[in-house]
Amino acid sequence: MAAGEAFRQDQIDRLNNARLLAERQTGIGFHVRVGAVSGDPKTAAERLLGEIVGGQSAAAVLVLVSPGQRFVRIATTPAARRRIPDAAASLATLSMTSSFAVGDLVGGLVSGLRQLADVAGPPPESVPVGAA
Template identity: 85%
Template sequence: MAAGEAFRQDQIDRLNSARLLAERQTGIGFHVRVGAVAGDPKAAADRLLGEIVDGSPVAAVLVLVSPGQRFVRIVTTAAARRRIPDVAASLAALSMTSSFAVGDLVGGIASGLRQLADMAGPPSVSVPASAP
């Protein structure tokens, strides 16, 4: 997919399916944004994630991809970072860029979401302590 092209409906469906599967498997909110950003990509990713969570302490991940600007950024909230360390997010981003390099934007994003979900694993279940 070239910069500036819109996604076809089947591609949108594939991305939504990958995102929803990652959320169901982990309990973490996954968000994907594709398109140009103004200014520093890292600052833009941090700002977008902040807008998404709106100050809530929820576990969330933002995958920000700008094909025209040739970057991918994965940012996490503190709660998500406990389960997806920065090094794991960097590895997922590297894998995604490999797919992007051969023209597979949708496949790269879907694969990255799967890798992030695999790293996070299922949500932990807190078991209440028994009363003596």
């Protein structure tokens, strides 16, 4: 997918399904934004995540991608960061950029969401006593 192209409905459905599955698996809110941002990408990702969670202490993750500006940023709230360390987010970013490099934006996002959900695991309250 080239910069500036819109997602087809089947691609939107695939992304939404991956996002919803990640949320069900983890109890963490996952959000994906694709498009240009102004200013520093890290600051933009943190600002957007803050707007999404609205000051709540909920566990949430934002994957921000700007194909035209050639960057990917993953922002996490403190509650999500306890379950998805920065190193794991960096690995997911690397995996996504590998897919993006061959033109597979949707596949990269889906793969990244899966990786992040796998690292986070189930919500702490759903882990059986004695497990882990």
